[in-house]
Amino acid sequence: MASNAASRRDEDEVCPVCKSSRYLNPDMRFLINPECYHKMCESCVDRIFSSGPANCPVAGCRKTLRKNRFRKQTFEDIGVEREVDIRRRVMHILNRREEEFDSKRAYDDFLEQREDIIANLVSRIDVAKTEAQLQKYAAENMQSIRANQAIEAEEASSFQARMTLEQEEARLRRQAVRQEYETERREIQAGREDFLTRLASGSSTDAAAIAREGHKVLLKKSSARRSEEERIRQKQAALRLDNKRISNLSTVEQAGAADTGLVKGLRKIKTPEPEKPYDPFMGYVPEKRDYYSLQSYYPSQYLDPIRNDARMLAGGYDLREYYSRTLLEAFAGLSCFVGEEISQRDAANTSTSTATEGASMAVEGGENTA
Numbered sequence: 267m268a269s270n271a272a273s274r275r276d277e278d279e280v281c282p283v284c285k286s287s288r289y290l291n292p293d294m295r296f297l298i299n300p301e302c303y304h305k306m307c308e309s310c311v312d313r314i315f316s317s318g319p320a321n322c323p324v325a326g327c328r329k330t331l332r333k334n335r336f337r338k339q340t341f342e343d344i345g346v347e348r349e350v351d352i353r354r355r356v357m358h359i360l361n362r363r364e365e366e367f368d369s370k371r372a373y374d375d376f377l378e379q380r381e382d383i384i385a386n387l388v389s390r391i392d393v394a395k396t397e398a399q400l401q402k403y404a405a406e407n408m409q410s411i412r413a414n415q416a417i418e419a420e421e422a423s424s425f426q427a428r429m430t431l432e433q434e435e436a437r438l439r440r441q442a443v444r445q446e447y448e449t450e451r452r453e454i455q456a457g458r459e460d461f462l463t464r465l466a467s468g469s470s471t472d473a474a475a476i477a478r479e480g481h482k483v484l485l486k487k488s489s490a491r492r493s494e495e496e497r498i499r500q501k502q503a504a505l506r507l508d509n510k511r512i513s514n515l516s517t518v519e520q521a522g523a524a525d526t527g528l529v530k531g532l533r534k535i536k537t538p539e540p541e542k543p544y545d546p547f548m549g550y551v552p553e554k555r556d557y558y559s560l561q562s563y564y565p566s567q568y569l570d571p572i573r574n575d576a577r578m579l580a581g582g583y584d585l586r587e588y589y590s591r592t593l594l595e596a597f598a599g600l601s602c603f604v605g606e607e608i609s610q611r612d613a614a615n616t617s618t619s620t621a622t623e624g625a626s627m628a629v630e631g632g633e634n635t636a
């Protein structure tokens with residue numbers, strides 16, 4: 267284990283191309299190319315690729331590399347470096363946003379699909395097929411990809427603006443507190459000195475009057491300080507208003523951008539309204555009674571002996587059911603005005619009666635001729 271780690275560190279110290287080691291050249295820097303992730307030193311890159319694209323000098327690797335693609339390694343593990351590169355590239359293309367999907371479920375499915383694609387590319391499964399899919403998607407959805415990239419950039423910049431404003435606000439607050447403290451200290455000092463000089467120069471009878479006056483001066487000064495505080499508070503409020511305006515602006519822009527994304531957004535068309543629960547009675551509530559409320563007990567000479575009679579109850583007889591049926595029957599028909607319904611029915615009949623009359627006459631005529 268320890269020897270393994272040691273040998274790997276030694277290997278890292280030596281350029282696999284020119285075999286020069288960091289021991290001899292402490293300033294040596296290693297670069298990688300995302301084409302094959304073979305590591306080599308900076309001077310080798312300069313030497314081999316300065317005159318244009320060339321094959322990777324590492325034995326067994328025939329990838330064509332360009333100098334401008336070489337960069338410093340971010341992660342120590344080359345595997346991690348490669349995965350991060352792949353992830354960045356795939357996320358750049360498959361950058362659909364949650365609000366573009368009908369449901370959370372659909373968005374989750376999309377995220378899972380994206381992870382599958384990344385995993386395939388990382389572990390070199392179906393690379394050609396997956397790459398072809400990605401290219402096809404990128405070509406077909408160029409507009410939405412651009413729109414989403416713009417939204418992302420906008421979000422990042424508005425976040426930056428908000429941070430700056432918050433910092434400015436905090437700075438103003440700190441400044442105000444410091445100023446307040448400073449002014450107060452200076453005023454107290456000045457007031458005290460003034461008071462002492464007046465006392466020293468004046469006669470002893472004036473002492474009370476001078477003290478009163480000094481107190482008044484201090485009061486005046488503190489009111490002036492209050493107005494200063496008020497001014498700072500207003501400044502901060504204005505800043506906050508500005509802040510709010512910026513955040514509003516960004517939401518409006520986001521909505522607009524999302525709309526343009528929707529034009530090409532194949533998956534999300536419109537979020538359906540949540541369905542109301544099915545009502546088989548069309549608003550009629552089965553147990554609702556408008557004219558009475560069912561009690562659990564009504565005194566009755568006839569029913570009272572039955573109430574606790576085992577012979578009756580054993581058969582399943584329930585007095586509550588009896589009450590419910592009796593009351594329903596007693597109140598059934600209230601608010602149903604039969605007279606009105608008949609006159610309405612007659613009115614409806616007269617309007618159609620001409621047709622029926624004609625039909626009956628025709629029938630009669632037919633009978634006569636027969």
Ligand SMILES: [Zn+2]
Binds near residue numbers: 283306307310
């Ligand atoms: Zn080298």
Ligand SMILES: [Zn+2]
Binds near residue numbers: 302303322323329
């Ligand atoms: Zn290579």
